[in-house]
Amino acid sequence: MTEDSTTLDKTYNAADVEEALYARWEKAGEFAAHPESKAAPYTIMMPPPNVTGSLHIGHALTFTLQDTLIRYNRMTGKDALWQPGTDHAGIATQMVVERQLAESKGPTRREMGREAFLARVWSWKEQSGGVITHQLRRLGASPDWKRERFTMDEGLSRAVTKVFVELFRQGLIYRDKRLVNWDPKLHTAISDLEVESRDVKGKMWYFKYPVDGMPDTFITVGTTRPETMLGDTGVAVHPEDERYKALVGRCVILPLVGRKIPIVADDYADPEKGSGAVKITPAHDFNDFGVGKRNNLAMINVFDRDAKLNENAPQKFQGLDRFKVRDMVVAEMEALGLLEKIEANAMQVPYGDRSGVVIEPWLTDQWYCNAEVLAQPCIKAVEEGRTRFVPKNWENTFFEWMRNIQPWCISRQLWWGHQIPAWYGPDNHPFVASSEDEAYADAKKHYGKDVELRRDEDVLDTWFSSALWPFSTLGWPDKAPELARYYPGDVLVTGFDIIFFWVARMMMMGIHFMGDVPFRDVYIHALVRDEKGQKMSKSKGNVMDPLDLCNVYGTDAVRFTLTAMAAQGRDIKLAETRIAGYRNFITKIWNAARFSQMNECVIVPGFDPKGVKTTLNKWIVAKTVEAARGVAEAIEAYRFNDAATVMYQFTWNIFCDWYLEFAKPVFSSQAGGSDEAAKAETRAATAWVIDQILIIGQPMIPFVTETLWEKLAEAAKIKRAGFLMQQPWPKYDIKPSPEAEAEMDWVVDVITKIRSVRTEMNVPASLQMAATLKDASTGAKARLVTHNALICANARLASLKADDAVIANAAQVVVGEGTVLLPLEGVIDLSKERERLAKEIAKKDADIANDDKKLTNEGFIAKAPPEVVDEIRERRAGAVDARAKMNEALARISA
C-alpha cells in the first residue's frame, strides 16, 4: 500500500510487534540489574505468583504498576532491580497434582509414597512452571529474569532451614498441642487466615441433659452442632446465673454416651442466650477449649482425620461421617424425649479456602511460631514511618491485626513444601537441626548413645518461605553483595488481601533476621472486579482473561487502562469499553507520529527546545515540560491514574487537537522568506515533542512507544543511542512561558468561539467567509497578524482582518479584546442571532450577579485571602467587559 516501506501504516498492529520486541529487549539484557554500578539502587520484590498458576486480571494490574515503577526508575538513572520468581504454593500445587492422579485413575499419593509423589509434583512444576512467567512477558513486565528464583530452590530452602532452626533455638518456634483448623478433605492443619467464614442458615437444637442424682431434673443446652455432644465433657453456666447456682458442682449424665460430666461456672456462658447453659466440647470448639482448660475438663477427641467418628464415640457411630451422625444424634435424642426444641439460627460456618469443606477444630500436635513477639518491632516500624503504607488508611488494618495476632500454625500435613527440620527420638523428643547429621549428633549427646531418629513428616506453611523472599532471593544466608545493595527494597506493591498473609510476615522475618524493614513503602492497590462490581470468579463466569484482552486490544491498551483506573482507595470495575477507548488512544499516538513523519518532521541533532523562536513552539515546549513533570510526579506519588490522565490529555487534547492543527498551515505555507525558518523550527519541534511523548509514555505503554521510537528513526535515517527504555528521563532546564501561553490561549479561545457560533447558527462547514475583528486592541491586532493562518484554517475562515466597520448581516462573537464579525448574508437568521446573543448576555448577567454577591459581602472582603478577592474582581471585570460588547453587538442588529 505504502510507497515507502518505512512509512507507517494507518493503524498500529500490536500483535505484529509485541513478542518480537520483548524478546529483543530481554536478549539485549535491558532488564538486568547492575550490582556493580555506582548508580543508586531501586528495588521491587515481585510477589511470586504460584508456580503452576496462570495470569489473571489482578496479576495484570499489579505487574503493570510494578513494571511502570521499574521502567520509570530505570530511566531516571537508578540501578533498578525487579526481583522475579515463583512460589511453590504448597496446598494449591499438591491439590492440582492429586486431582490429576485421581482423574487419570492413578494411585493416590499415599499409595505412591512420598518420594514418588514428590517426583511427580516436580515434573508437573517443570512442565507448567513456565506458563506464568511466559505470560508475564506477554504483559511486557521487565524483571531481571536472570535472577529468577523459586521458593524451593536450594538456596532459598537453606534460608528456610536456617530461619526455622534459629527461631526454634530462640524459643520463637515451638511445638504445641492445641486446637487447629483441620481440613478433613486435605488432611492438614491450616492457619486462621486460610479459613473463610460463610453465612449459613443453620439450626439451634436444644437438648435436655438429665442432672445426676436429681430425678426428673434436666438442664437444657443449645447447640448448633449436635454431633459434638458425643465429646462433651462438661456443661457451663454463668457464675451469677441464679437459675443454675444450685447445680454448679453437680454432674449431668451425658445422653447416648452415659458419661458423667460436671456442671461448671464460667463467664463464657451467656445467661441471655438460649437457656443460659452451654455444653462444653473442649476438643472440638475453640471457645470450649478455653472453658475446658480453665475448669480442668477432659478433652475427648471423637473425630478422626476425615471428621468421621472415632473409637471414642459409642460404637454405633464409629466410622460414620459427622453430618450423618448429626442426624442420628438428633433422632435418638428425640426418641428419648430429650429434644426440647429446634430453632432456625443464622450462623457462620468455617470453610477451608482451598478445599471448600467445613473446617473442624481438632486437637493435634503442631508447630507454632510466636507471632506476637515478632510483630512488636513491625508495629513500631510502621508507627515510626520506617515502613509507610500507601494509601495510609491500610496502616489501621495492619495495626489492628498485628496487635491481636495469634500464634501462627506453621506446620502442614502435606508433602509438597519445605520439610520441617525436626527429628524425633524414641521418646518423641524433638531435635531441630540444620541437617540430619547434626540432629543425630544432638541426639547422641542427649541420650548418651546412638539412637534411631524419625524425621517430622510435615512441611511448612507456604507463607513461611515467602516471608523470607525479600532477602532469601538476594542470597541470604550467604554474604552476597546483592544483600547489602538491594535490601531493603523501595516499595512492595500488592493487594490488600495479602497484607496479613505476606506483608506482615515479611516484615517480621525481615526485621528479625536483617535488622531492618524489608521495604520502605507498601503500595496497596485495588482489587479488579467486573463492571458490575462483582469479584471475578470462574463459577460466576465473569473472568476477563488479560491475555485475551491483550490479543484483541494490544498489551499497551490493557496496561494503560489498568493504570488509568488505579486510583488509590477504590476497587476497579473494569468494563471492556474502557479498554477499547484506550486502544484508540494508542492508535492516536501512532497517527500523530505518522503525521509528523508525512510532514518530514525529523529530529534535528542538537535541537534545543529552549531556543525556539515562534510563540507556537514556545507554547508546546512549555506544555511538554509540564506534562513530563506531571507524569513523573504522579508516578513517584503512586498516583498512577493521574500519570495516565496527564499523558492522555497532553497527547490528545493539547498536542494533537491543537498543536498539530496549528502546525498544518505552517507546513503548507508557501516557500520563501521567514516562513521557511518557522517551518523548519516547527518540524524540528514536532519531532522533538513526539520523542518526549514516547519517552514519558514508555513506562506505561512500552510497546507502541518503543516501536515508534525505532520506526521514526529508521524512516529519518537516524541512529538512536539504544532502546527507548534506556533513555534518560528528561530533565528540562526550561522555564514556563506565560506570555506564549496567554497568546495561544487567546487563539484557541477565538477559534473555539467561532466554531461554536457556526454550529449554533447552522453555518455549513464548507462555507468560508471573510471575517473581521472589530474594536481590536493593539495586542489583539498583533496576535491576529501572527496567527492569522492558524485561526483561518481552524475556524474555517477565508480571511480575518482587523476592521471596525459594521457589517449588517453578521454573526457576532465577543472574544477577549475584540468582537469577531462573521458576514453571513443569506445564511443568517437575525432573530435567531439576537436570541443567541440575549442568551449569552443573560449568562454573563448571572455570572456577574454571582460575583457581586461575594464582593458586596463584607465578611468576604475582610476575611477571604486577598488573591481570591482579586481573582473574583478580575473575573467580574472581564465579564462586564464582555457583556458590554455583547450589548453593543445586540444593539447593532436590533432595528
Place this chain on the structure above:
RNA sequence: GGGCGGUUAGCUCAGCGGUAGAGCACACGCUUCACACGCGUGGGGUCGCAGGUUCAAUCCCUGCACCGCCCA
C-alpha cells in the same frame, strides 16, 4: 457486634474549601490533505439525606440512610 471504604452527568470514575470534570454512551454536523479506533459542536448534575463550622462547603465536623469489604 467492631473496623474500613463508598454514595458526584445515563454508565464507569476523577476532583476534595473559592462559579462542578474526564472517558464511554447520547444528539447534531463533518469524505477539513495523521487518524471514522477520527474531527467539530452540544445536551445532561439541588455532588445520598439532615444538621453544624466558615466570608465561602461537593470538599471539613456530627448524625442518619443505603451499598460494599474486612474482622469477630
